[in-house]
Amino acid sequence: MSIIAAYIVPHPPIILPEIGKGEERKVQKTIDSYKKIAAEIAESEPETIVITSPHATLYADYFHISPGRHAAGDFGQFGARGLVISADYDEEFVQELEKTAEENNIPAGTAGERDPRLDHGTMIPLRFIQKAWDPNKKPFKIVRIGLSGESLLTHYEFGKCIAEVAEKLNRRTVFVASGDLSHRLKEDGPYGFVKEGPIFDQQITNIMRSGNFSEIFNLDPHLCDQAGECGLRSFVIMAGALDGKQIEPELLSYEGTFGVGYAVASFKIKGIDENSRFNRYETEFQINNGEDPYVALAKASLTTYLKTGKYMKVPSGLPAEMLNRRAGTFVSLKKNGELRGCIGTILPVRSSVAEEIIHNAVSAGVEDPRFPPVTLNELDDLDFSVDVLSEPEDISSPDQLDVKRYGVIVSSGYRRGLLLPDLEGVDTVEEQIDIARRKAGIPRGEPIRLQRFEVVRHT
Numbered sequence: 001m002s003i004i005a006a007y008i009v010p011h012p013p014i015i016l017p018e019i020g021k022g023e024e025r026k027v028q029k030t031i032d033s034y035k036k037i038a039a040e041i042a043e044s045e046p047e048t049i050v051i052t053s054p055h056a057t058l059y060a061d062y063f064h065i066s067p068g069r070h071a072a073g074d075f076g077q078f079g080a081r082g083l084v085i086s087a088d089y090d091e092e093f094v095q096e097l098e099k100t101a102e103e104n105n106i107p108a109g110t111a112g113e114r115d116p117r118l119d120h121g122t123m124i125p126l127r128f129i130q131k132a133w134d135p136n137k138k139p140f141k142i143v144r145i146g147l148s149g150e151s152l153l154t155h156y157e158f159g160k161c162i163a164e165v166a167e168k169l170n171r172r173t174v175f176v177a178s179g180d181l182s183h184r185l186k187e188d189g190p191y192g193f194v195k196e197g198p199i200f201d202q203q204i205t206n207i208m209r210s211g212n213f214s215e216i217f218n219l220d221p222h223l224c225d226q227a228g229e230c231g232l233r234s235f236v237i238m239a240g241a242l243d244g245k246q247i248e249p250e251l252l253s254y255e256g257t258f259g260v261g262y263a264v265a266s267f268k269i270k271g272i273d274e275n276s277r278f279n280r281y282e283t284e285f286q287i288n289n290g291e292d293p294y295v296a297l298a299k300a301s302l303t304t305y306l307k308t309g310k311y312m313k314v315p316s317g318l319p320a321e322m323l324n325r326r327a328g329t330f331v332s333l334k335k336n337g338e339l340r341g342c343i344g345t346i347l348p349v350r351s352s353v354a355e356e357i358i359h360n361a362v363s364a365g366v367e368d369p370r371f372p373p374v375t376l377n378e379l380d381d382l383d384f385s386v387d388v389l390s391e392p393e394d395i396s397s398p399d400q401l402d403v404k405r406y407g408v409i410v411s412s413g414y415r416r417g418l419l420l421p422d423l424e425g426v427d428t429v430e431e432q433i434d435i436a437r438r439k440a441g442i443p444r445g446e447p448i449r450l451q452r453f454e455v456v457r458h459t
Helices: 023-044 091-103 120-132 152-168 196-210 213-218 221-227 232-241 293-308 320-324 353-366 376-381 429-440
Strands: 003-009 048-053 070-075 080-088 141-146 173-178 245-255 262-272 329-335 338-344 382-389 393-395 406-412 415-419 449-458
Touching: 003 023, 003 120, 003 152, 003 232, 023 120, 023 173, 023 245, 023 262, 048 120, 048 152, 048 232, 070 120, 080 120, 080 141, 091 141, 091 152, 120 141, 120 173, 152 213, 152 232, 173 232, 196 213, 196 221, 196 232, 196 245, 196 262, 213 232, 213 376, 293 320, 293 353, 293 376, 293 382, 320 353, 329 353, 338 353, 338 382, 353 382, 376 382, 406 429, 415 429
Parallel strands: 003 173, 048 141, 048 173
Antiparallel strands: 003 262, 070 080, 245 262, 329 338, 329 382, 382 449, 393 449, 406 415, 406 449
């Protein structure tokens, strides 16, 4: 047994009558939908309910999984201290999830708990589920997980780990993704109004309605940020847990009465669907008429990585010199004529030029420290170029350089800086050497070693 169903729910405290004191009736559709899915969950009798919450412990580079046997919390900060919610944790599931995440190089675990009390993002869905639960039945346990500042793709991969653990332990498991949508839907709402708020909510509810979770990765990050959403990463972990499953999606309700988007959606598992695995979106490599194969490979590599989080394999159909030759390569990205990323290898570190390009294209896109990582939405606006380097040769004087023909490597001890040839704005050998020196962090006046190399540039 594995994940048997998944749900997206909001967590507004005002939805509870003890807090809303009548105001909750303004979001009655949300309440009715909540009661419906709570009854479904209770009827399915899960052994474990995994809850992801934006208000649990959050770190920039780590997923916190709540430790211990038991936890409780109250709604004192919302004026209802007497309303207490408690639950037992599934310790075995938590322990196995830590191990599985580590095996998959995902930073997750029980370290660093800041507050053992349950947060309202967890307690509100628990309140509805517990009220629907038959007290004569065996109680469920929970696994509470916070979000992180890691990429959406890492959240998705973490969700896959959760499903793997549920299957390994043969746990009858329900996934509850707690999270509100935009907080910027109305001028009199908590954060005012921005035009991106309703747009985000429309796009994300369309995804909930269709169950096409791959569309999450096509959302504009700027749009998401401006919308002031809180639940997106919670939903992405859930999507990962449903990877490879045939689902029946249903958007039960959506309301924005108080200036915050509240959506309730259910995803019932109907079986296995290999075509729904996210890696089906890997780019199929093809060379268009007149396109340089070096450039085509660089673009396909970065596209594949941004969509799947994996390096593409060396495809068939490449020229023999890309497969049989080893050489250093640099991949450069430009957007609107401005540099957007450039990283490469001076000497070959992989078995072929093709492999060198595949890895350097990804590095140029997501690892150049001068720029934020490239997003999928930018790909169509990028121009790619690939430089294949000759083996560097020592020179004794700057007189042996030519900025149009030769690139330069300036080194002193372990510090080394490189500048490619024929770059816009670099007109003299002195400028070329000076830029390479500065890139290496070598002060003026310090003795340096000079090397030159030639490149074949593919655009």
